[in-house]
Amino acid sequence: MNQEAIRDKLASRFGEDVIQAAKEFRAQFSVTVRPAGILNVSHFLKDDPELAFDFLSFVCAVDWYPNTPRFEVVYQLYSTRHNHRFRIRTILEDSASGPAAVDSVTPVWPTADWHERETAEMFGIKFRNHPDPRKLLLPDNWTVHPLRKDFPLEGTEEHTPDLPR
Amino acid sequence: MGIERHLNDTVHVTNLEWFVNWARKSSMWPLGFGLACCALEMIATFVSRYDLSRFGMEVARPSPRHADLMIVSGTASKKMIPAVRRIYEQMAEPRWVVAMGACACTGGIYRNYAVVQGIDRHLPVDVYIPGCPPRPEALLDGILQLHAKVLREQSLKNPRITQVKVAGT
Amino acid sequence: MPEIASQIAEAGVETMEINLGPHHPSTHGVFRAVVELDGEIVLNVVPHLGYLHRGFEKTCENKHYHQVIPLTERCDYMGASSNSLVYCMCVEKILDVDVPARAQVIRVMMAELSRIFSHLFWLGTHGHDVGAMTPLFYCLREREEIMNLFELTAGGRLMPTYLRIGGLIRDLEEGFPEKLRAFTDHFDRRVDEYETLLTKNAIYVDRTKGIGLLPLKDAVDLGASGPMIRASGMAWDVRKREPYCGYEDYDFDVPVEYGCDVYSRYLVRIREMRESNRILKQALDRLPDGPIRAQKAGVIFPPQEDIYTRMESLIHHFMLVVEGLKPPTGDYYQCIESPRGELGCYIVSDGGPKPYRLKWRAPAFVNLESLAKMSKGAFFADLIAILSSVDIVLAEVDR
Numbered sequence: 001m002n003q004e005a006i007r008d009k010l011a012s013r014f015g016e017d018v019i020q021a022a023k024e025f026r027a028q029f030s031v032t033v034r035p036a037g038i039l040n041v042s043h044f045l046k047d048d049p050e051l052a053f054d055f056l057s058f059v060c061a062v063d064w065y066p067n068t069p070r071f072e073v074v075y076q077l078y079s080t081r082h083n084h085r086f087r088i089r090t091i092l093e094d095s096a097s098g099p100a101a102v103d104s105v106t107p108v109w110p111t112a113d114w115h116e117r118e119t120a121e122m123f124g125i126k127f128r129n130h131p132d133p134r135k136l137l138l139p140d141n142w143t144v145h146p147l148r149k150d151f152p153l154e155g156t157e158e159h160t161p162d163l164p165r
Numbered sequence: 166m167g168i169e170r171h172l173n174d175t176v177h178v179t180n181l182e183w184f185v186n187w188a189r190k191s192s193m194w195p196l197g198f199g200l201a202c203c204a205l206e207m208i209a210t211f212v213s214r215y216d217l218s219r220f221g222m223e224v225a226r227p228s229p230r231h232a233d234l235m236i237v238s239g240t241a242s243k244k245m246i247p248a249v250r251r252i253y254e255q256m257a258e259p260r261w262v263v264a265m266g267a268c269a270c271t272g273g274i275y276r277n278y279a280v281v282q283g284i285d286r287h288l289p290v291d292v293y294i295p296g297c298p299p300r301p302e303a304l305l306d307g308i309l310q311l312h313a314k315v316l317r318e319q320s321l322k323n324p325r326i327t328q329v330k331v332a333g334t
Numbered sequence: 335m336p337e338i339a340s341q342i343a344e345a346g347v348e349t350m351e352i353n354l355g356p357h358h359p360s361t362h363g364v365f366r367a368v369v370e371l372d373g374e375i376v377l378n379v380v381p382h383l384g385y386l387h388r389g390f391e392k393t394c395e396n397k398h399y400h401q402v403i404p405l406t407e408r409c410d411y412m413g414a415s416s417n418s419l420v421y422c423m424c425v426e427k428i429l430d431v432d433v434p435a436r437a438q439v440i441r442v443m444m445a446e447l448s449r450i451f452s453h454l455f456w457l458g459t460h461g462h463d464v465g466a467m468t469p470l471f472y473c474l475r476e477r478e479e480i481m482n483l484f485e486l487t488a489g490g491r492l493m494p495t496y497l498r499i500g501g502l503i504r505d506l507e508e509g510f511p512e513k514l515r516a517f518t519d520h521f522d523r524r525v526d527e528y529e530t531l532l533t534k535n536a537i538y539v540d541r542t543k544g545i546g547l548l549p550l551k552d553a554v555d556l557g558a559s560g561p562m563i564r565a566s567g568m569a570w571d572v573r574k575r576e577p578y579c580g581y582e583d584y585d586f587d588v589p590v591e592y593g594c595d596v597y598s599r600y601l602v603r604i605r606e607m608r609e610s611n612r613i614l615k616q617a618l619d620r621l622p623d624g625p626i627r628a629q630k631a632g633v634i635f636p637p638q639e640d641i642y643t644r645m646e647s648l649i650h651h652f653m654l655v656v657e658g659l660k661p662p663t664g665d666y667y668q669c670i671e672s673p674r675g676e677l678g679c680y681i682v683s684d685g686g687p688k689p690y691r692l693k694w695r696a697p698a699f700v701n702l703e704s705l706a707k708m709s710k711g712a713f714f715a716d717l718i719a720i721l722s723s724v725d726i727v728l729a730e731v732d733r
Binding site for chain 3: 197198199200201202204205206208209212213214227239240242244245248252274275276277278279280297298300
């Protein structure tokens, strides 16, 4: 199934209140989904027999600081049965109270577990209902989120010291 | 010397300090502390083509209690450095450290929040071997320079006691 | 004595938690796992990662597109040329640049040599973990020959950094095709030697057959790819299903096993080495003449001769080095079949000279997620065999 057909199928199944936009670049399509609908769209993408996206390649986030809303979470999908790829993204709304949050897709694709843990610690995004929201790659006592654009590359002596205090 | 010639050069006369140094450098057991890519070149130095066992060093012990030389090969990340320090503390005196590769010497190409900018911030390094990764010949050269350094040491008059560095110095 | 029996019944079963790593001879680098044991049986394995986290993705956001290439090679240091291949292909797609045919064939040669390179080291260390010390020395002998070939291309034994955006840095040395042909001629017999040591070895088969089972559904759910999923019965190879670099023109098979265990992964990797040798022979036969780098002013480095003789080329080269290339705005995901599985590079470009976001989809990272599932109920000694069959490279896992 080519990517345009997938995008059309998604758009026809879910209306405007779920599908925000669609983009195409160099023959790769991606669809922007509202954060509230991400679980429904994920279940549909996996369970629909024509789409059958059973393999999640990765989950990552992009920080568009200083634009608001700031964070965008990208999901890259692959169907091992039909051999087609697709990308969905969701733009998280900033919230005044607490970090930007989105539902975890681990009920749909269990492999999202570690991807979401890494994204959460690197960007400070919260994945609701994640089975194991611990830090993955960074030392346990660090409180900063290094991949944010306003965090310096060299780190800071106060937040990223050589040795834990 | 006189007495050696009389005994047909079957005896070698020297001082105790030289003898101790010679024994130490001839069978220095490395602690295979491979962290990253440099570990592959370290392993290549151990096997047949470059053969570290010519220098008495093929006994690479995984346990720091048995080892004399810590070859820090690869990047020390900030999460790993407490473990590196603890392993160094477990090694018995006399102990030496070789910083192999650019990342161990100065942090290498990773000048960022996650990498210790040189393990000499935490351990007393004896020989620095630059390269990314250094060729096995470079590692051998560094080890031979370390052997020469050990031969020159005043191991009895001024025995070396080394410590991990205090954090922040 | 009934009191003691009731005391024992009351006390219950206590499990033991053992810390494996980060400094351990068998963990293939700085990997730490906290293993919960009931006697010798593994109940749960919780990996603790990050001991080699080097801030790769953030560093790439601060470098020009060309400066990122050496960084990518150090991610999967066992098969370094696959990394720069996927990165260069991703940037070339964003720039909409076609790589000339000679460069494509040489890239395939480097990719397959990297595959053999990586599988040889895996075979040696896997045998070492399981108790067979001999294959390590045999495999490292072959790796030295391949390192000689890498050195001929661009000077580096381990990380040649031979690929560039648009093609290659320079053409092959004289004598490289002959040396590569000599290697491919005798490599099949060498693989036969390794098989003699392990494939029908009763001890090896006992230690690996039926160990570390990963059924196909779990493999897909947990994102396993590469030899892990091919040993569980799915013939998924990115080179066949989504061909790149001209792979659709080469004649090779995708080895599949249905055992889902450590032994099947071993068989898949051995056969992959043979298939890579086949591809190398075909690549040597079809090596065409021609340029080794695309020509696109302002974006790809001009050929060396032009820089020294023509003014525009000199200026373009200068601007490229000082200011960097400026691709169009957009995002692209490119994946290839690395020795470990689906290696992907997702770049978000904002039009500037540095990648706005570079996400490295590391196959070893995702394959490691299935460790807990595969080791439940296994003996502790088998945990080491299972871990080595995942074929992790910590630099890729932690980035």
